[in-house]
Every structure is written in C-alpha cells, then in structure tokens.
Amino acid sequence: MSLSALLAAAPSPEPGGSLDEAARQAGDAAGWVEENWSTWLNTGLRILLIAAIAIVLRIAIRRALSKLIERMNRSAQAVEGTALGGLLVNAERRRQRSEAIGSVLRSVASFLILGTAGLMILGAFQIDLAPLLASAGVAGVALGFGARNLVTDFLSGVFMILEDQYGVGDTIDAGVASGEVIEVGLRVTKLRGDNGEIWYVRNGEVKRIGNLSQGWSTAGVDVQVRPTEDLDRVRTVITEAAATMAKEDPWSERLWGPVEILGLDSVLLDSMTVRVTAKTMPGKSLGVERELRWRIKVAFDEAGIRMVGGVPAQPDEPSAADPTAAMAAPSAYASTTSPQSLATSPITPPSQNLGK
Numbered sequence: 001m002s003l004s005a006l007l008a009a010a011p012s013p014e015p016g017g018s019l020d021e022a023a024r025q026a027g028d029a030a031g032w033v034e035e036n037w038s039t040w041l042n043t044g045l046r047i048l049l050i051a052a053i054a055i056v057l058r059i060a061i062r063r064a065l066s067k068l069i070e071r072m073n074r075s076a077q078a079v080e081g082t083a084l085g086g087l088l089v090n091a092e093r094r095r096q097r098s099e100a101i102g103s104v105l106r107s108v109a110s111f112l113i114l115g116t117a118g119l120m121i122l123g124a125f126q127i128d129l130a131p132l133l134a135s136a137g138v139a140g141v142a143l144g145f146g147a148r149n150l151v152t153d154f155l156s157g158v159f160m161i162l163e164d165q166y167g168v169g170d171t172i173d174a175g176v177a178s179g180e181v182i183e184v185g186l187r188v189t190k191l192r193g194d195n196g197e198i199w200y201v202r203n204g205e206v207k208r209i210g211n212l213s214q215g216w217s218t219a220g221v222d223v224q225v226r227p228t229e230d231l232d233r234v235r236t237v238i239t240e241a242a243a244t245m246a247k248e249d250p251w252s253e254r255l256w257g258p259v260e261i262l263g264l265d266s267v268l269l270d271s272m273t274v275r276v277t278a279k280t281m282p283g284k285s286l287g288v289e290r291e292l293r294w295r296i297k298v299a300f301d302e303a304g305i306r307m308v309g310g311v312p313a314q315p316d317e318p319s320a321a322d323p324t325a326a327m328a329a330p331s332a333y334a335s336t337t338s339p340q341s342l343a344t345s346p347i348t349p350p351s352q353n354l355g356k
Contacts, residue, residue: 046124054117061109069102100161100186150187152204157186160203166211171283173210177201216256217285221292222265223274224308225300231274234305235261238276241299242292251291254284259292271308 122129161184166172170181172191177199179191189206191199225234242259245251257279265275276296280288300307 043124047121050117050120050124054113058110058113061113062106065102065105065109069098094167097161097164097167097184100184104158104161104186149202149204153187153202156203156206157184157189160184160189160206160209161186165209166213170211170213172212174201174206175208176205178210213283215282217280217282219278219280219285219288219292221276221289221296223276223296224271225274226306226308227267227270227272229272229305231264233303234274237299237303237305238274238296241295242276242278245291245295251288254281254288256280 119129122132160166166181166189167184168181172178172181174189174191177191177193179193179199181189182192182198183190185203187203189201189203191201193199223234223238238261239259246255246259255278259276259278262275262277265273267273276292278288278292297307
C-alpha cells in the first residue's frame with residue numbers, strides 16, 4: 001500500500017474541535033498565571049530582599065571588623081618607638097593576633113549571615129526545613145566525633161588568641177615543648193627551642209602554659225667567697241658594682257628595681273654564699289645575671305676579695321724546707337729480730353744422714 005493511500009484512509013481531525021481545545025488550554029494557563037503571579041512576585045521580591053540584605057550586612061560587618069583591626073595595629077605602632085612600647089608591645093605579635101582574631105570573626109559572621117539567608121530563601125519556596133536541619137544536625141555530630149581532635153585544636157587556639165595567653169616573641173613552657181614563639185595559629189603553635197629546633201605544638205595538646213615574657217622576671221646570682229672575708233665589705237663592694245650597672249645603658253631599662261642583697265644563703269667550712277637578686281624586664285633575666293656576675297668579679301678583684309674556686313692564696317714568706325722530707329722511712333727488715341726478718345730467714349734443710 002502506498003503512502004498516499006494511507007494518508008487518505010486516516011481520519012482527518014475536526015478543525016473546530018482542535019481550535020476550541022487550544023483556546024480552552026490557553027485560557028486555563030492564563031487564569032493560572034493570573035491567579036499566581038502575585039505569589040510569584042511576592043516570593044521573588046522576598047528572595048531578592050533577603051539576598052540584598054545579607055550581602056549588604058556581610059560587607060558592612062567585614063568592613064567594620066577590618067577597621068577595628070587596623071585601629072588595633074595603629075595603636076600598637078603608635079607606642080612601638082617609645083620605651084613603653086619596647087617593654088610591653090610587640091608589633092609582630094599584635095599584628096598576628098589581630099589578624100587571627102579578625103579572620104575568625106569574619107568567618108563566623110559570614111557563616112551566620114549567609115547560612116541564615118539560605119534558610120530564609122528555602123523557607124520562601126515553601127520547603128520543609130525540618131528534615132534538612134535534622135540531617136545537618138546528624139552530620140554535625142558525626143563530623144564532631146570524627147574530627148574531634150581538629151575541633152579541639154581549633155577551639156583551643158581561638159581561646160588562646162582571644163585571652164592573649166602568649167604571642168610572637170614570648171618565651172613559653174608548653175609542657176610538651178618550650179622555647180620562643182615564632183608563629184601563633186588557630187591549630188598549631190610554632191616554637192623555636194634553645195638549640196634552634198622548631199617545635200610544632202598542637203593547641204589541643206597544651207594543658208598548661210608558662211609564659212616567661214609577661215610581667216617581670218627575677219635575676220638571681222650566688223656569690224661564693226671564703227668564710228674569712230668581711231661580710232660588710234663584701235656587701236659594700238656588691239652594692240657599688242650594682243649601682244654602677246644600674247646607671248648605664250641598656251641595663252638602666254632592663255633593671256626594674258634595685259639590686260637587693262638577700263644575705264647569706266649558706267655557710268660551709270670552706271665557703272659562704274651571698275644571694276643577690278634583681279627584678280628585670282621579662283625575658284632579660286639571663287643577660288642581667290651574666291653582666292652582674294661579670295661586674296661583681298671585677299669589683300672583687302679590685303678590692304682584693306677572693307672568691308671560692310680562684311687561685312689559692314700564697315704565703316708572704318716562704319717556709320723553711322723540711323730536712324726529713326728526702327729521708328726514707330725506716331724499714332722493718334733492718335732489724336734481724338723483727339717478725340718480718342724472721343719470716344724471711346731461710347729454713348735449714350734436714351740432714352742427709354738421717355736416712356742412713
């Protein structure tokens with residue numbers, strides 16, 4: 001059968017019915033649009049308004065935080081060149097601390113604003129948020145259990161920075177390691193040890209912090225002299241040496257109080273120990289101790305006071321030589337009747353005629 005025959009046999013649609021059906025469908029669509037266009041417009045405007053408010057609020061909060069951080073850095077730079085700034089303010093420490101705090105605050109603000117805006121947009125589409133929030137809660141709990149060490153390190157780092165427990169340039173004892181802080185992060189703190197090694201300490205592992213660079217330090221020096229020295233003279237010489245040191249730079253800034261002589265720390269048969277202390281700038285106690293020992297030693301040498309461990313005192317007049325020093329001790333074998341001589345006497349052999 002040909003194609004023309006098939007087309008001729010097929011029933012032809014009625015023109016009037018198709019037009020009426022199309023008109024009816026178009027009328028229904030127009031009515032549905034007319035009924036819901038206000039809802040669509042209201043929803044669209046609500047979404048646009050939520051997004052605009054979220055974006056503007058996020059930008060405003062980030063700019064406010066940035067200005068606050070810049071103000072903190074400017075206040076640190078204003079006193080950096082002064083004596084107070086050299087004692088109490090470390091520009092690098094303040095900069096890193098402010099940047100870390102600003103980064104945390106900006107991230108938290110962005111998360112809260114954008115997260116709230118996203119939930120409000122989903123609510124505008126009439127989406128049930130209860131299953132979504134429940135799933136997010138379960139995922140958060142699972143993530144918390146799986147990455148609890150990471151969360152612990154992060155939270156510990158945030159509180160360390162906010163409380164200013166330590167900063168760049170401080171010398172601390174973190175229990176697991178000790179040294180000078182060279183970098184403070186939210187998860188890891190870098191320390192440089194006494195031998196130059198770098199320690200990476202997780203903030204969550206730190207149970208206690210001993211900061212040796214805050215407040216003030218104490219320099220202690222033990223001076224050992226012979227028990228025959230005059231204590232009043234020793235006190236006078238130490239006081240004069242300390243007073244001279246306190247008037248010279250840079251020790252006049254590093255010493256935060258007068259050098260005090262606490263008295264005798266111990267008295268032995270061959271020595272006595274005088275305890276000397278001084279309150280110093282934090283982190284400068286070792287340098288003050290070395291300089292104080294140096295000056296006390298020089299002052300003692302000038303005053304003729306001998307310290308224990310030095311060259312022993314020589315007598316003024318040489319003593320006469322002992323005439324018996326070169327003589328040997330008498331020997332027990334010199335006497336023939338001594339037990340030693342009798343023990344070494346030869347034994348007489350038995351007579352050979354006894355056997356005949």
